Amino acid sequence: MKGQLPSRGDRMLVSGKLHGGPERGQVGEFFATYYSLHQSGAVGALTSLEQYTFNLPDGSIMGTGTTKPGIESEDEFAIIGGTARYAGARGTYFVRQSHHEFGGDGTATIVFKLMTEAIS
Numbered sequence: 001m002k003g004q005l006p007s008r009g010d011r012m013l014v015s016g017k018l019h020g021g022p023e024r025g026q027v028g029e030f031f032a033t034y035y036s037l038h039q040s041g042a043v044g045a046l047t048s049l050e051q052y053t054f055n056l057p058d059g060s061i062m063g064t065g066t067t068k069p070g071i072e073s074e075d076e077f078a079i080i081g082g083t084a085r086y087a088g089a090r091g092t093y094f095v096r097q098s099h100h101e102f103g104g105d106g107t108a109t110i111v112f113k114l115m116t117e118a119i120s
Contacts, residue, residue, distance in 0.1 A: 004101075005047070006036040018054065018110070028056040030110075037066070052077065054110075059084025061112070063093055072098065079114065091115045 006012070011034065018028040035049045047067045054061040065077030074096040082089035093112045098104030 006034075008036055010036040016108075018056070028054060030054045050077070056086075059086040061086050061089055061114070072096075072102075072104065079112070086114075089114055 014030075014032040014034060016030055017026045018030055019025065020027040030052055032050055032052045037048055047069050049064075049066050051064045052062065054063070059082055061079060061082045063077045063079045065075065067073065067075040074094055077093050077095065079089050079091045079093060081087075091112065091114045093110055093114075095108055095110050097108045098106065100106035
């Protein structure tokens with residue numbers, strides 16, 4: 001489906017390596033599920049429902065949210081929890097994707113705004 005958005009109801013599993021920046025090596029990995037909500041010709045419609053797990057050396061962060069239409073969009077997701085060091089985590093994260101299928105370089109930038117609570 002090069003150059004086309006997935007059809008409504010399509011599902012995908014996505015995974016990748018997490019890097020701390022151009023000069024840092026791999027700092028973790030992520031896994032995600034994608035459910036297409038796209039409707040051809042719909043204006044202002046949501047494109048997908050996505051659920052993420054970010055596995056980092058000190059634990060995992062889980063998040064979820066919906067995406068806006070657009071090939072080069074930035075979307076905000078909710079942090080819904082975590083494990084180990086990230087237990088009680090909350091906040092948001094932003095994902096900006098550069099889709100290879102639409103002429104991008106196939107990378108994504110993820111920025112976390114993380115708040116944690118002390119766990120007793």
